[in-house]
Every structure is written in C-alpha cells, then in structure tokens.
Amino acid sequence: MELKDLFSKQISFFNADLKSKDEVIEFLSNNLEKEKYIKSTDDFKAAVYKRESEGSTGVGDGIGIPHVLNPTVQKSAIAFVKLKNKVDWQSLDDQPVDLVFMIMTNGKDGNEHLTALADLSGFLMKAEVQKKLRSAKSIKDVQNALTKEEQKVEKVEKSGSYDVIGITACPTGIAHTYMAQEKLEEYAKQKGLTVKIETQGRRGIENKLTQEDIDNAKVIILAHDKALEGLSRLNGKKVIDTNTKEAIFKGDQLIEKYKKGEGLTEVKASSDSSEVSEFTMRKFLDIKGNLLGGISRMLPFVVAGGIILGIAFLIDFAAGNGNAGGEFGTINPAAGWFAAIGKISMSMMVPILGAFIAFSIVGSQGLMPGMVAGLFSSNILGFGYAYDGDGNPIMNGWSGLWARLIPKNLQGSESGFIGAIIGGYLAALLVVGWSKAMLKFPKGLQGARDIVFIPVLSLLSISLTMFVINIPLGFIMGGISLGISELAQLNLLWLVSILIGFMMCVDMGGPINKIAYSLGNLAVGGKLVTDINAAGNAFNDQTIIMASAMLAGMLPPLMVAMSTIIFPRAWTAKDRDAAKANWLMGACFVSEGAIPFMVKDPKRVAVSAMAGGALIGGLVGALKIKLLASHGGVFVFPLLSSSYLENGSMNGGSIALGAGSAVLIVLGASFISAMILGLWRTADIKNGKLTLDATNGVKESILEKIESVKNNTKINNKEEKLTLLNKKLDNYSAFETELATKQKAYQAILEEKHKQREARKANK
Incomplete structure (x- = not known):
C-alpha cells in the first residue's frame, strides 16, 4: 500500500x-x-x-x-x-x-x-x-x-561502519518514532556522517542495530518516550538519552554535545527486558497512577461478585429463607451456588489490588509478590492464623502454622485494603532491590535470575515483611471494631449507625469502609452484640448496623452519577461516560465504583460522600431500619424492616416502612451529596482551583448541534436556531478564556507560596 x-x-x-x-x-x-x-x-x-x-x-x-x-x-x-x-x-x-x-x-x-x-x-x-x-x-x-x-533514501553499504547510531520510539509507535529517525538521519548527513537509526514502532523493531554497529559507532543517541527493548546490547556504552522532541528539533546539537562529551550517561541495563531496564524510583512517586492501576483491575471482581451475591440473596428470599440470619444467601442449594461464585470473586479484590499496584511500578515481576501481599492482607489463607474460641492457636496439621510462631497477644489479623496498598508498594520495592542486587549476574545465568532467583527471594521477603506489618495493622483495625461494639453494648446504636454510615464513605471500598462493612456482617451473624440481655433492644436491633452500612455504601457511586448529570460542566466527557456504570454499581452496593473519581479528586468526592453517609446513618438509626442480608443492594431491599412496626418478627408493615424509607433515604442523601460535590467543583473551577484534565464536552455538544441544524433541511427557523447556538458557543468560549486566566493566576499564587516555603527552609 x-x-x-x-x-x-x-x-x-x-x-x-x-x-x-x-x-x-x-x-x-x-x-x-x-x-x-x-x-x-x-x-x-x-x-x-x-x-x-x-x-x-x-x-x-x-x-x-x-x-x-x-x-x-x-x-x-x-x-x-x-x-x-x-x-x-x-x-x-x-x-x-x-x-x-x-x-x-x-x-x-x-x-x-x-x-x-x-x-x-x-x-x-x-x-x-x-x-x-x-x-x-x-x-x-x-x-x-x-x-x-x-523521497530519496541514501544507504551506507558497509555494515558496522556508521558514525552515528540511535534508537527511536514513541508510545503509539506511528508518528514521532519515524520523525525522530528521519531528522537524526538528516542532521547526520548534513554533517557528512554515516548514520543508522533503529526504530521500535508499531511494526516492531526495524533497522536493528548489530553489536558491530554499536561497537564501532562514534555517536549514540537514544530518543524515546517509552521503554526501549534490548538495551543490554549497549551496556557500558556512553549515550545521550533523550526524547523524540529533542531529536526532531535539536538533533544536530545532540550530535555536537556527544562529540564534546556533554550530557552522556552510561547504559546499565539489567537484561534484555524493557521492564527490568526501566526500574526507576520515579515510578513509586506516581501514587495516583499506581492506585488506579490496581483499582482498575480490581473493580471487575467487585462488580461481578457483588451482583452475583445479590442474586444469591434474592433466591434465598424467594425460597422463604429471609429469617436465616448470618446464613442467609446460602440455605437454598441454588442460592448457595451463586453465593460461592460471588464470594470467590469478592475475596480476590484485595490480592488483585496488591498485585497490580506492584505491576504498575515494576511490571510482571511484581505480580506474584504483590498478590501474595494482598493474600496476607485479606487473610484468605486464614489457616495460617487459625485460633480457637479462646484465642489459642489451633495446632492441627496445616492449621495455625503462623499462629504457632507468635504470642497470643500478638495474634495476626486481616489488614484489608490498607495492607494491600502498603504491601503492593513494598513488593515492588523488594523486586527493584533484588534486581539491582543481581545486576551483574553472568550472562548465562540471567534467564535463571529472572525466572527463579528474583521470584523466590521476592516471595520470601514480602512474606516475612507482611507477616510482621500485619500485626500492627491488624491491631489498628481490631481496635476500631472493639470500640464500635462497645457503643452498641451501651444501647447507642443510633450513634453507631451514624458512625458506620460515615465510615462507609470515607474511602469507598478501602480499609475504613471494610471495617464498617465487617461490623455489619458481625451484626447479621449476631456476633456484634453477643449479650442477649444487653440494655434495651441492642441484641435484636444490631442489624441496624448492616442496614446503615449497605445503604451508605450505595451512596458514593450514585452521588457521582447524579452529579455528572446535574453539573455536566464540572466533569469531563470521559468522566460522564464512566459514571454511567455507577448507577448499576450503586444499586448493587458496589461502593468501589466511586474510587476512580475519588483518586482524581479525593477531597471533594470524599467529603461530599461522608456528609451523605452520615445523614443516611442518622436516618437509618432514627427509623430503626434493620437488614438481615450482608450484601445485595436493591436485590435485598425486601429484607429491610423497621423494628418500630415489628411484633417479634418481620411483617408487611415493618417491611413496607423499612424498604420504602430506605429508597427515599438513599436517593435523597445521594442527591444532597451530588449537589454538594457539583457546587463545590463548579465554584473551584470558576476560581481556578480545579482544572479539568480533558474537555468537558460542552463545546463539542454545541458544535454537534450546530452541525445537525445546518444539515437538517426540514427546520423552519434554521437561522434563528443557528444564531442562538452560535451565541451559546461564543459565551462558552469566553467562559473558557476567563477560566484559563483564573487558573493561571491561581497557579501563580501556588508557585509563590511554594517559593516562600522553600525560602523559609533555606533560612533555617
């Protein structure tokens, strides 16, 4: 072609x-x-x-x-x-x-x-x-x-005799890769130098440099915007390492700089793998990118698992097992089948999070130790910490293997999302450390190093690390659980309900959210308030905690979805499109649907959600709404009831009050939170404090309408409509110009504050 x-x-x-x-x-x-x-x-x-x-x-x-x-x-x-x-x-x-x-x-x-x-x-x-x-x-x-x-291409006939060699690569491998190649060749030929440039583009590696080319070259330039493959060929060589922009516009200067010995770096690639050669501490600083890398891979497990668990609860309810307490969702054989699938998927959330946080930093070498860190954090392999009812380790074959190594008062426990996040980073750090320690392995052992030595040492070291840090992390989470259960024992369930609703929205699927959800699960099983003679109706009403947890957990994704519709200018077109899935996730009690939005805008999203979550908790506690299921979202609304209208057991009136109130509470609180979030973002956009990272689609929408009106021959008042739309376009363009000015002014203020802080540090 x-x-x-x-x-x-x-x-x-x-x-x-x-x-x-x-x-x-x-x-x-x-x-x-x-x-x-x-x-x-x-x-x-x-x-x-x-x-x-x-x-x-x-x-x-x-x-x-x-x-x-x-x-x-x-x-x-x-x-x-x-x-x-x-x-x-x-x-x-x-x-x-x-x-x-x-x-x-x-x-x-x-x-x-x-x-x-x-x-x-x-x-x-x-x-x-x-x-x-x-x-x-x-x-x-x-x-x-x-x-x-x-196009006239000149080629040097003799291989291995090039004055200038280089490698070019850009993220898509289509345009900048070949432009940088063309310009470097042009600059070299203008100086009377022979040249060979390897490209690593969409077609793979072309014009590949041989070892003879590399050994005989007088100038070596690496111009790339992504990781290069096969850098170990250049180990020990001095190169100019730059980007494609520099090669395109300043290639002649780069050649001169090399001849003068300026700006040179020595290649020290650990293997032919781009992943290993690109290990750099800078990747650890991309916290948002690393978290999104883990969260985006985790979400399918949460979404699918949550929906399938909801189906299990719905089947059990239809089969007449609504009063099964903590066993609800597992009584009917068909329900149990769905429940098993949902639980398996949901249980993989934390390990997948740890695995892909590590992967986003160090590549495939981080998957295994990152997943093991997540397994430690989620306590899926609970046999390692198996204890009896008195807190003594169960020493029976494979049970209690790790519990035997530590005193009773230092029992390990689940650290959840916070453990997976910390563990994912630590796993990546250990992979980098072991890779650098084995940098000078003999060439014949490099394959065994990447396949055997680094994985084995990474597994052992991350396991030892997580074995230790799970103890303090577990105590932190255990202490929070103990405090809330004590409040329940004192007949302060309404206060606990507010606290649970608030906690569910703090990190939307993170460690605090999981603590609150775990307490709800304990309540469903009758294990939060264990004294049947507790003050008031604390024992019978403890499932208020589960109702508060679930309804508040539905709010974050619903809040985001509502806000993108009510305040379209405050969100990018990509955000609005992504938020469409949040309607389903919110309905199915998948709080994690809001996490990508919180990572991008943590303060506004989290605070808005926490306000709505606390409101839900307060209303649930005031109306004494209870829930016998531990998950399911709208699928288990028929299991909501209010103890105000109960007479020893659930009845039509108590279910109507509980389920009907829950619908109004969730939608009302989500609307209030969406308003807080939208107004807050809109105000900060207008004063320059918040900058959208892509178009919000408003201008595109107006342009699309203009084009549609132009092409529609059936419109009577076409000119009038076009005038109105063009006026809207002009107004929005002026609005964008004003925003850009305010954003620059705000950035200038921030830069000045930063300079003042640095000056104060220097004076000290």
Missing part, C-alpha cells in the same frame, strides 16, 4: 474555517463517522484525546499529526485538513498549525498501512513537501506531494 492510497476526497478538506484544536477534532470525527470510516464519534474522540494527553501531536513546522489506534476505526486512512487560519496545537516548537493529518487504524488490517504511515512522517519533515501541501487545492495535489519519487 502506497501512502497516497490512504487519502481520499471524502475526508480531505481545504481552507477549512476552524478556530481551535477542539473544533478540528470535532469536525474530522463527525465527517469520518458520516463517511463510515469510524463506528462511533464519541469513542473516536475519546481515543484522540487520550493520545493527546500523552504528549502533543503537533510535530512542529505548522503540522499536526493526531493519530488513533482503536477498534472504532473501520478502515485505515488519513484525513487531511488545510486550515484557513492557524490554530494552537500545543506543538513541540510552540508554533500554531495549519496542516492536520488525522491518522487512524484499528491494528487489524496488516502492516502495510503502518509502512505508509511511517513514510508520511518522513515526508512531512521536508521543506519542499510542506510547501507543496500548503499550496494544494485538491486531493490530487496532496497525493502528488506525497509520492515515493519525492
């Missing part, structure tokens, strides 16, 4: 009057869907903006090359726009663009189109090609400017 074959008249536009980068993306996306090149405008735009967030596709010289690799693309192509006026594209050379090439592929139609796309990168680096494109008036002019005759 030739480069020109990827262009077509239907998706090529000349002198388009577009005013911004967002307008260009919107314009192209709509036309690509119209011409059946993509399936979904929304999915395509989301992919475009995701790539833009990784680094600008404005490559300089007034050219923008946004590119997408996504299943929504139906066939590989390049859309072209020559703009009437230049627009800001956050380009690498800080100059606006007037030529835009939208590259799209789904990755399924072979490598021939990737070859063509790589050719495009090389063509666009040439001044004569740029000139022809800017004077182009038709698709034929564009295709003529990008024919193979325009």
Whole structure:
C-alpha cells in the first residue's frame, strides 16, 4: 500500500474555517463517522484525546499529526485538513498549525498501512513537501506531494561502519518514532556522517542495530518516550538519552554535545527486558497512577461478585429463607451456588489490588509478590492464623502454622485494603532491590535470575515483611471494631449507625469502609452484640448496623452519577461516560465504583460522600431500619424492616416502612451529596482551583448541534436556531478564556507560596 492510497476526497478538506484544536477534532470525527470510516464519534474522540494527553501531536513546522489506534476505526486512512487560519496545537516548537493529518487504524488490517504511515512522517519533515501541501487545492495535489519519487533514501553499504547510531520510539509507535529517525538521519548527513537509526514502532523493531554497529559507532543517541527493548546490547556504552522532541528539533546539537562529551550517561541495563531496564524510583512517586492501576483491575471482581451475591440473596428470599440470619444467601442449594461464585470473586479484590499496584511500578515481576501481599492482607489463607474460641492457636496439621510462631497477644489479623496498598508498594520495592542486587549476574545465568532467583527471594521477603506489618495493622483495625461494639453494648446504636454510615464513605471500598462493612456482617451473624440481655433492644436491633452500612455504601457511586448529570460542566466527557456504570454499581452496593473519581479528586468526592453517609446513618438509626442480608443492594431491599412496626418478627408493615424509607433515604442523601460535590467543583473551577484534565464536552455538544441544524433541511427557523447556538458557543468560549486566566493566576499564587516555603527552609 502506497501512502497516497490512504487519502481520499471524502475526508480531505481545504481552507477549512476552524478556530481551535477542539473544533478540528470535532469536525474530522463527525465527517469520518458520516463517511463510515469510524463506528462511533464519541469513542473516536475519546481515543484522540487520550493520545493527546500523552504528549502533543503537533510535530512542529505548522503540522499536526493526531493519530488513533482503536477498534472504532473501520478502515485505515488519513484525513487531511488545510486550515484557513492557524490554530494552537500545543506543538513541540510552540508554533500554531495549519496542516492536520488525522491518522487512524484499528491494528487489524496488516502492516502495510503502518509502512505508509511511517513514510508520511518522513515526508512531512521536508521543506519542499510542506510547501507543496500548503499550496494544494485538491486531493490530487496532496497525493502528488506525497509520492515515493519525492523521497530519496541514501544507504551506507558497509555494515558496522556508521558514525552515528540511535534508537527511536514513541508510545503509539506511528508518528514521532519515524520523525525522530528521519531528522537524526538528516542532521547526520548534513554533517557528512554515516548514520543508522533503529526504530521500535508499531511494526516492531526495524533497522536493528548489530553489536558491530554499536561497537564501532562514534555517536549514540537514544530518543524515546517509552521503554526501549534490548538495551543490554549497549551496556557500558556512553549515550545521550533523550526524547523524540529533542531529536526532531535539536538533533544536530545532540550530535555536537556527544562529540564534546556533554550530557552522556552510561547504559546499565539489567537484561534484555524493557521492564527490568526501566526500574526507576520515579515510578513509586506516581501514587495516583499506581492506585488506579490496581483499582482498575480490581473493580471487575467487585462488580461481578457483588451482583452475583445479590442474586444469591434474592433466591434465598424467594425460597422463604429471609429469617436465616448470618446464613442467609446460602440455605437454598441454588442460592448457595451463586453465593460461592460471588464470594470467590469478592475475596480476590484485595490480592488483585496488591498485585497490580506492584505491576504498575515494576511490571510482571511484581505480580506474584504483590498478590501474595494482598493474600496476607485479606487473610484468605486464614489457616495460617487459625485460633480457637479462646484465642489459642489451633495446632492441627496445616492449621495455625503462623499462629504457632507468635504470642497470643500478638495474634495476626486481616489488614484489608490498607495492607494491600502498603504491601503492593513494598513488593515492588523488594523486586527493584533484588534486581539491582543481581545486576551483574553472568550472562548465562540471567534467564535463571529472572525466572527463579528474583521470584523466590521476592516471595520470601514480602512474606516475612507482611507477616510482621500485619500485626500492627491488624491491631489498628481490631481496635476500631472493639470500640464500635462497645457503643452498641451501651444501647447507642443510633450513634453507631451514624458512625458506620460515615465510615462507609470515607474511602469507598478501602480499609475504613471494610471495617464498617465487617461490623455489619458481625451484626447479621449476631456476633456484634453477643449479650442477649444487653440494655434495651441492642441484641435484636444490631442489624441496624448492616442496614446503615449497605445503604451508605450505595451512596458514593450514585452521588457521582447524579452529579455528572446535574453539573455536566464540572466533569469531563470521559468522566460522564464512566459514571454511567455507577448507577448499576450503586444499586448493587458496589461502593468501589466511586474510587476512580475519588483518586482524581479525593477531597471533594470524599467529603461530599461522608456528609451523605452520615445523614443516611442518622436516618437509618432514627427509623430503626434493620437488614438481615450482608450484601445485595436493591436485590435485598425486601429484607429491610423497621423494628418500630415489628411484633417479634418481620411483617408487611415493618417491611413496607423499612424498604420504602430506605429508597427515599438513599436517593435523597445521594442527591444532597451530588449537589454538594457539583457546587463545590463548579465554584473551584470558576476560581481556578480545579482544572479539568480533558474537555468537558460542552463545546463539542454545541458544535454537534450546530452541525445537525445546518444539515437538517426540514427546520423552519434554521437561522434563528443557528444564531442562538452560535451565541451559546461564543459565551462558552469566553467562559473558557476567563477560566484559563483564573487558573493561571491561581497557579501563580501556588508557585509563590511554594517559593516562600522553600525560602523559609533555606533560612533555617
């Protein structure tokens, strides 16, 4: 496939009057869907903006090359726009663009189109090609400017005799990889030097450097925006390690710097694995990214497990087992089958969290020790800490293996999410430590090192670490549980209910949430208030704790979903789309659906949820709403009842009051929390304290409506509607400009405060 074959008249536009980068993306996306090149405008735009967030596709010289690799693309192509006026594209050379090439592929139609796309990168680096494109008036002019005759490649015949060598790579492996290659080759040839540049792009490794090439080279440049493969080939060599932007715009300076011995680093890659060679302490500092890495992998286990557990409770209720107490959901054989599946899935939450936190830092080497840390934290392998009713270790075969090693007063216990988070980081740290300690292993033993030595030592060291830290972490969680059970014994269940509702919303599936939920489970089994003669009705009413825990746990995802609808401007388009799933997660009592939103905006999301959770707890306690099931969300609402109308057992009146009140309480509290969250975010956006990390979709929505009105021939008052929509667009553009000014001013204030703090530290 030739480069020109990827262009077509239907998706090529000349002198388009577009005013911004967002307008260009919107314009192209709509036309690509119209011409059946993509399936979904929304999915395509989301992919475009995701790539833009990784680094600008404005490559300089007034050219923008946004590119997408996504299943929504139906066939590989390049859309072209020559703009009437230049627009800001956050380009690498800080100059606006007037030529835009939208590259799209789904990755399924072979490598021939990737070859063509790589050719495009090389063509666009040439001044004569740029000139022809800017004077182009038709698709034929564009295709003529990008024919193979325009590209002349000079090759050095003798292998291993190159003056300049290098490796280039970018995240998508389509554009910047080949542009950096082209420019480095151009800079070297201008200096009369022979050159060979290896590319690690979407087509894999091409033009691979041999050991002879490396040993004989006078200049070595690594220009990459992602981890490189096979760095051990260069061990001991001095190189300039930089990014593709530097190679594209300052390649000649890099060559000169190398000759002067400036800015050189020595390659010390531990193996041919990019994962191992990229171990760096900087990855530990990306706390948000590491947490999201674990949480995103954990959520499917929570969502699926929670829904299936709800089915188990529903089956048992339908079978007449609603008063089974702590065994509810397991009495009917069919219910038990679903309950087992749900419990297995839910029990994997914490190990998966630990595993993928470690994975996000050190790659696949972190999976095993990270998962073991999570297993320790979740106490799935409870046989290690098996105790009898008096707290003595059960010493019977495989039971109580670890309990035998520690005194009774230091019994290990479950540390939950907090243990998995800490354990995931510690596992990654141990993998890095052992990898660096074995850096100089003989070449013949490197395979055994990665497959045997590092995994074995990582397993032993993380196990010993978690064995120790689980003791203090377990005591922290145990102390909280003991305090709440004492309040229940004093007939202060209403206060406990408020506290439980509050705790369920503090970290939305984290350790504090799990403590509150565990207390609810104890109440369902009659093990929170164990004295049947306790003051008042504390023993009989203790399942109020479970009702408070479940209803408050439903609030965070519902709050987020409501807020994105009520306050669309306060959320990105991606956030609003992701929040749609929160309706189901909230209904099924899967609090973890709100965690990704809390990680991005911890203060506002958590505080808003805690206010609603405490309100739910207070109302549940006041109405004495009880729940006999430990999970299930809306599936177990028929099991809610109010002890005000009970006469020894559940009846129609008590269920009606309990279930009906619960619906109103959850929806009302979620609405109040959504209002707090939305108003708070809106206020902070307006004063510059909060900046959305992507478009909120408002401008795109207006532009879409304008385009729809323009193309609709059946509208009578078309001009009036277009005038109104354009006015809305102008107002929103002015609003965005004002926001940008306020955000810059707020950032300046923060920078000044930071400088003052640093100055005070220096004076001390």
